[in-house]
Amino acid sequence: AQTVTQSQPEMSVQEAETVTLSCTYDTSESDYYLFWYKQPPSRQMILVIRQEAYKQQNATENRFSVNFQKAAKSFSLKISDSQLGDAAMYFCAYRSAGQGGKLIFGQGTELSVKP
Amino acid sequence: GAGVSQSPSNKVTEKGKDVELRCDPISGHTALYWYRQRLGQGLEFLIYFQGNSAPDKSGLPSDRFSAERTGESVSTLTIQRTQQEDSAVYLCASSLGSGSSYEQYFGPGTRLTVT
Numbered sequence: 155a156q157t158v159t160q161s162q163p164e165m166s167v168q169e170a171e172t173v174t175l176s177c178t179y180d181t182s183e184s185d186y187y188l189f190w191y192k193q194p195p196s197r198q199m200i201l202v203i204r205q206e207a208y209k210q211q212n213a214t215e216n217r218f219s220v221n222f223q224k225a226a227k228s229f230s231l232k233i234s235d236s237q238l239g240d241a242a243m244y245f246c247a248y249r250s251a252g253q254g255g256k257l258i259f260g261q262g263t264e265l266s267v268k269p
Numbered sequence: 270g271a272g273v274s275q276s277p278s279n280k281v282t283e284k285g286k287d288v289e290l291r292c293d294p295i296s297g298h299t300a301l302y303w304y305r306q307r308l309g310q311g312l313e314f315l316i317y318f319q320g321n322s323a324p325d326k327s328g329l330p331s332d333r334f335s336a337e338r339t340g341e342s343v344s345t346l347t348i349q350r351t352q353q354e355d356s357a358v359y360l361c362a363s364s365l366g367s368g369s370s371y372e373q374y375f376g377p378g379t380r381l382t383v384t
Binding site: 186245262 | 300302304309310311312313314317319325328358360362364367368369371372373375376377378380
């Protein structure tokens with residue numbers, strides 16, 4: 155069975171600075187997808203960024219980028235120029251390729267942004 | 270357009286009572302997922318519906334949990350004889366299809382408190 159681990163329960167960053175959230179996963183599959191979701195206090199899960207395992211290039215979405223290390227089974231999220239609105243819970247998630255598509259989540263990292 | 274909606278937003282019930290939670294997916298979305306999020310934890314997969322196929326019930330924690338979906342519309346998650354450990358936020362998500370390339374859109378969740 156696949157597992158996702160986030161070893162940082164809490165992180166803090168100064169506004170305008172850069173922060174990196176860590177995620178590792180375990181799988182025997184070769185084809186899969188990885189995601190970072192943001193969950194603000196409203197509880198609404200928002201997709202931040204996704205990475206296909208077959209792509210070597212790291213995904214980037216504006217201020218958000220990932221460092222995907224397939225051999226190490228590591229998938230970290232870098233947030234540049236942090237903003238107050240980035241404060242939230244961040245979840246790393248795994249999804250097998252093919253049909254079905256249930257998401258397997260890590261425990262989450264609570265990010266606070268200091269003005 | 271309208272997103273995924275869930276009702277009620279909050280539900281408080283006494284131990285031993287049955288509860289029904291409702292999810293209205295985005296129109297046209299054939300896949301629907303239920304997840305549970307215990308306090309301070311990541312999301313756990315419960316059940317998945319895809320069109321008229323048999324649902325994937327592999328995540329249901331006990332036979333007290335069941336879910337139904339009529340066609341490609343509303344879904345209800347029923348918890349019978351609720352226990353205190355059932356207290357959690359129950360999140361629903363829908364997607365255009367079940368393939369891994371389809372993004373899951375989440376609702377705001379129902380917070381269930383069992384007293």
